[in-house]
Amino acid sequence: MSTKLRILVPVKRVIDFAIKPRINKTQTGVETKGVKFSINPFCDIALEESIRIREADKDKVENIHAVSIGPTKAQDVLRTALAKGADNSTLVDVGDEEVEPLSVAKLLQKVVEKDNSNLVILGKQAIDDDANQTGQMLAGLLNWPQATNASKVEIDGDNVTVTREIDGGADTLRAKLPLIITTDLRLNEPRYASLPNIMKAKKKPLEKLKASDLGIELVKRIETLKVVEPPVRNAGIKVETVDELVSKLKELKAI
Amino acid sequence: LETLAFIESSGAKISPASLSSVTAAKAIGKPITALIAGPHGAVIASDVAKVDGISKIILAKGDQYDHYLAEELSPLIKELLDTNTYTHFVIPASAVGKSVLPRVGALVDAQPISDIVKVESEDTFVRPIYAGNALSTVKSNDKLILTSVRASAFAPAPLSRDAPAPLEEYTASNASGNRTEFVSEDLVTSERPELGSAGKVVAGGRGLKNKETFEALIEPLATKLNAAVGASRAAVDSGFCDNSLQVGQTGKIVAPDLYIAIGISGAIQHLAGMKDSKTIVAINKDPEAPIFNVADIGLVADLTEVVPELTQKL
Incomplete structure (x- = not known):
């Protein structure tokens, strides 16, 4: 008998990927008022993977727990996760302050211990701070194996084989449970939540905690001094022919 | 008070991204000790000794460091950071760097700064956020500052030292406890520039x-x-x-x-x-x-x- 999976899927609420963020007037961050927020796309892929693992072998998965660490409004992404297939969810309400990856990992470590999770699937990074840290940190704190940037996950009993996207190609790692996996873009294409499932999700559990309930004090190690727009690149010229293009390239000493 | 810089190999050569991260390390302004690891580390040692800005090399030879598994490298790096007077650790923001740096952060209880594109001072860095739609200037209050470096933002350090930097072999005192097994890799080979x-x-x-x-x-x-x-x-x-x-x-x-x-x-x-x-x-x-x-x-x-x-x- 192989171990049943108790999967934890952390999900982050971020500015929707289709929206171009605007810097706020005080240059301390990006404007969040009146902006659409969604589940971080890589977290969505992580959630999808956990649901597919269950769909492939229904008896293998005991529980899929979605957790979000964020503001009160992060409930919305948890409802979406429940509608897609998570069994239960937890919001660690940390208010509107940005929480650093190390603190997030420490909070998740507590949830893993409480839940007795044996597989954590996370997005490789959140598309707001682009840090790409939380999964690896959680693996370090728990002293678990880690497989980052997964493009394929195969589970056979307690053995998990993960193909990863690396510089210049792919590699394959194998580890026994428990394990941390972070997802890359090509692992799967997440589903949409159906209306009946959205309705049903309203009845699924959504637990609300504070960081202090998990015994973690949120400490800031990094100070953001300013946030600015990158230098704007102006459109150059249009040429009509290849000859013009070649002479322009020579003029710019690009060739 | 020095910077420890991890140098990755790419085949039998120093990875170009590692040379860029040495340039970032130079901008931090402390003497740089290069860390190379595994059989590939040994292969690039003589080249690393020529890299401008590097004053010392630590070579951790063990075969367990082949393929640069984070589970093996992180405890090694933690041990070096714990037993020396390093103030900074720098690694390229490559697939390896991205996998290793946060795990090291968890082990030494420091919050790393990933993917820096500019060094403002020894504790202040610029990094892109929101897919490069914004640039954030951040200051670290950690005693030990860990960063990964975006290669495209820094020119590679030249291999221009006349006298090679001295090399010291190192063997980790503690076992890593690694349970991850490398199975295979499938790299696209090309005659073209990387x-x-x-x-x-x-x-x-x-x-x-x-x-x-x-x-x-x-x-x-x-x-x-x-x-x-x-x-x-x-x-x-x-x-x-x-x-x-x-x-x-x-x-x-x-x-x-x-x-x-x-x-x-x-x-x-x-x-x-x-x-x-x-x-x-x-x-x-x-x-x-x-x-x-x-x-x-x-x-x-x-x-x-x-x-x-x-x-x-x-």
Whole structure:
């Protein structure tokens, strides 16, 4: 008998990927008022993977727990996760302050211990701070194996084989449970939540905690001094022919 | 008070990204000790000894460091950081760096700063957020500062030392406890310059329509220019070329002297990966394509006609 999976899927609420963020007037961050927020796309892929693992072998998965660490409004992404297939969810309400990856990992470590999770699937990074840290940190704190940037996950009993996207190609790692996996873009294409499932999700559990309930004090190690727009690149010229293009390239000493 | 810089190999050479991270380490201003590991580490040792800015080398020889598994490297790095007077640890923001750095952060209880593009001072760095749509200047209050370095933002350090830096072998005192097993790797081999550090890049997008056209048009132009081949996410997802060629937020971030975008519309996530290129050329039949907003030279034309012509006339 192989171990049943108790999967934890952390999900982050971020500015929707289709929206171009605007810097706020005080240059301390990006404007969040009146902006659409969604589940971080890589977290969505992580959630999808956990649901597919269950769909492939229904008896293998005991529980899929979605957790979000964020503001009160992060409930919305948890409802979406429940509608897609998570069994239960937890919001660690940390208010509107940005929480650093190390603190997030420490909070998740507590949830893993409480839940007795044996597989954590996370997005490789959140598309707001682009840090790409939380999964690896959680693996370090728990002293678990880690497989980052997964493009394929195969589970056979307690053995998990993960193909990863690396510089210049792919590699394959194998580890026994428990394990941390972070997802890359090509692992799967997440589903949409159906209306009946959205309705049903309203009845699924959504637990609300504070960081202090998990015994973690949120400490800031990094100070953001300013946030600015990158230098704007102006459109150059249009040429009509290849000859013009070649002479322009020579003029710019690009060739 | 020194900086420990992890130097990665790429085949039998120092990875170009590692040389860029040495440049970032030099900007921090402390003496630099290079850490090299595994059988590949031993191979690059004599080259690392010549890298400008490196004053000492630590070689951790063990075979367990082959493939640079984070589970093996992180305890080694923690041990070195714990038993020496390092104030900084620097690693390239490569697949290895991204995997290793946060795990080290967890072990030494420090909050790393990933993907820096500028060193303002020894504790203050600039890094892109929101796919490069914003630049954030951040100051670390950690005693030990851990950073990964975006290669395209720093020139590679030259191999210009006359007297080689001294080398010391190191064996970790504690076992790593690693339970991850490396199975295999499938790397795309190419005669071309490496995409992440190439001086010229020819990239193709959805406009190429299929794999055959991609190969027939992009490859000869890249060969003529001695350029690396890149691609948009759309081209990769449509199977025109390998994943590892993807340029963009989720792929490679490049900043070559010349970037030629062919049949690429210019989605935000693609622009995030190439908009710091020095000269950008766009060839696209759609005059409204957003790529033209960042291109220095734009040519609105049918790429099947003009690309072979361009290849021939260069």
